[in-house]
Amino acid sequence: MSSEFSEGIKVSVFVVCYNHEKFIEKALSGISNQKTNFDYEVLIYDDLSTDNTRTIIDEFILNNKKCALRKIYAEENQYSKGITMSSVIIPKAKGEFIAFCEGDDYWLDENKLQKQYDKMVDKPELNACFHPVYTLIDEQLLDKKYGYLGEEDEIVSFKTIIKKGGGYMPMASLFIRTKPFLELIAKKPDFFLYNCEHSVLQIINSVDKGALYIPGYMSVYRSMHEGSWSLQQAKDPIAEDREFEQYKKRILGLNRIYGYKYWPTFISIYLKKSKKHYRKKIKRWFKTKA
Helix, strand or coil: CCCCCCCCEEEEEEEEECCCCCCHHHHHHHHHCCCCCCEEEEEEEECCCCCCHHHHHHHHHHHCCCCEEEEEECCCCCHHHCCCCHHHHHHHCCCCEEEECCCCCEECCCCHHHHHHHHHHHCCCCCEEECCEEEEECCEEEEEEECCCCCCCEEECHHHHHHHCCCCCCHHHCEEEHHHHHHHHHHCHHHHHHHCCHHHHHHHCCCCCCEEECCCCCEEEECCCCCCHHHHHHHCHHHHHHHHHHHHHHHHHHHHHCCCCCHHHHHHHHHHHHHHHHHHHHHHHHHHHC
16 A cells, blocks of 8 residues: 555545534444444544534544544534535545545445445556445435446446536445545645535546446435435525536536546536526526516
């Protein structure tokens, strides 16, 4: 292993949370119960929650001895400043690989980390892998085929990943190689400080060679609960407009970073997203006039 990483820890799990007091214990339990033949750590970032999230995290760390748990507590809310914490926290990781689990999602399979680690060790040319997840809505576990591509391993092309956009790879399934990610964000730290979101993570870690799809539902994506991003976007047109403008900056910024090498694909997905966004705006406008 590179000397840049801890000799003992192979995987770092990044957990980001905000007001997740109802969910964070389940998220941390699914991570700490992993069965692996290697050591792993958990980096828990809380973005200044106003509920009891930090108290629950503190108690969990105090009572859990199964893996290394490190908490990182913001003194000011960073999301409100437009800062995306992946580019800030991941450089603190000791592992050769990074896995992700947001504080309101959770893992089902106790062998998830081992399976993804083994696959990536066998595929040194790739920097990312992912798998399908179940969707939880109103406490009902549903198979929405989120991230599902079939029952066989498959290398998904970079072009496909750009075209699909958004959260093509479920966040609770994403598993990446640390070093290439750090090398890229070091080149453009100002851009990634504000633009290292889900869609960007999957793009930059699959550039050129694509990403490995692994069959098997190993995680749960919790959707449309109170305080969630998905519900906020559904209810708040202003938040939706703001997200579209941020998306535009991200996709055009990535186009520049990669020297316009993939500009036909980037522009194609941008135009597709724009069409969808403005169609919704027009429908909302007509509803207000009805």
